[in-house]
Amino acid sequence: MLKILGKASSINVRKVLWTCDELDLPFFREDWGVGFQSTSEAAFLAMNPNAQVPVLVDRAFVMWESNAICRYLATQYGGSRLLPAFGQQKALVEQWMDWQATEFNNAWRYAFMALVRNSPAHQDSAQVGASIAAWHRHVGIIDQHLSMGTDCMVGNTFTPADIVIGLSLARWQAAPIEHPIFPAVDAYLARLAQRPGYQAWAANFT
Numbered sequence: 763m764l765k766i767l768g769k770a771s772s773i774n775v776r777k778v779l780w781t782c783d784e785l786d787l788p789f790f791r792e793d794w795g796v797g798f799q800s801t802s803e804a805a806f807l808a809m810n811p812n813a814q815v816p817v818l819v820d821r822a823f824v825m826w827e828s829n830a831i832c833r834y835l836a837t838q839y840g841g842s843r844l845l846p847a848f849g850q851q852k853a854l855v856e857q858w859m860d861w862q863a864t865e866f867n868n869a870w871r872y873a874f875m876a877l878v879r880n881s882p883a884h885q886d887s888a889q890v891g892a893s894i895a896a897w898h899r900h901v902g903i904i905d906q907h908l909s910m911g912t913d914c915m916v917g918n919t920f921t922p923a924d925i926v927i928g929l930s931l932a933r934w935q936a937a938p939i940e941h942p943i944f945p946a947v948d949a950y951l952a953r954l955a956q957r958p959g960y961q962a963w964a965a966n967f968t
């Protein structure tokens with residue numbers, strides 16, 4: 763059975779858990795990480811030298827980086843169920859997933875750490891304000907994209923891009939900030955909320 767290492771409170775771990783649910787893949791999740799009592803730090807670092815979760819263990823195969831894990835699972839176990847077979851559509855899925863991991867994530871990190879995690883290291887109000895503005899700007903990019911009339915991030919078929927962007931949008935929606943109105947994003951989140959995977963891994967977390 764697949765083993766997923768990392769706390770379910772981690773948004774990056776939840777990408778992998780939701781992907782498993784979409785593919786009906788049984789998995790075992792364990793709260794592993796540096797400092798976690800039941801593991802040796804050396805053993806964990808041997809699996810992921812970045813000391814971060816998630817880590818996927820698929821028999822003898824070990825990998826890290828949440829979005830890459832989602833793509834691996836879809837390719838290895840999903841056939842064309844989650845990842846489109848057509849090259850250009852698959853490329854667009856990868857485009858949005860890379861954008862989520864780099865541009866979108868970096869936009870909201872400071873504000874999230876300040877306002878939700880109450881991190882003492884993230885209390886510069888100018889940086890909080892800039893991060894909130896960048897957060898909204900990135901959500902606006904998604905809103906504009908979806909307002910062109912697709913149900914999902916790439917066409918009308920649910921893909922791993924919807925998992926990683928859906929989780930990020932759920933975090934934005936739950937954040938204790940004023941939210942500009944983004945009708946296409948609201949409608950998209952309402953569609954995602956129909957899915958058991960969203961209900962399990964996005965709806966009840968910050």
Ligand SMILES: N[C@@H](CCC(=O)N[C@@H](CS)C(=O)NCC(=O)O)C(=O)O
Binds near residue numbers: 774775815829
């Ligand atoms: N780019 C990595 C980022 C992973 C990451 O930042 N993980 C956080 C949790 S969301 C982490 O492991 N933090 C240290 C810890 O929890 O011990 C990925 O997407 O997998």
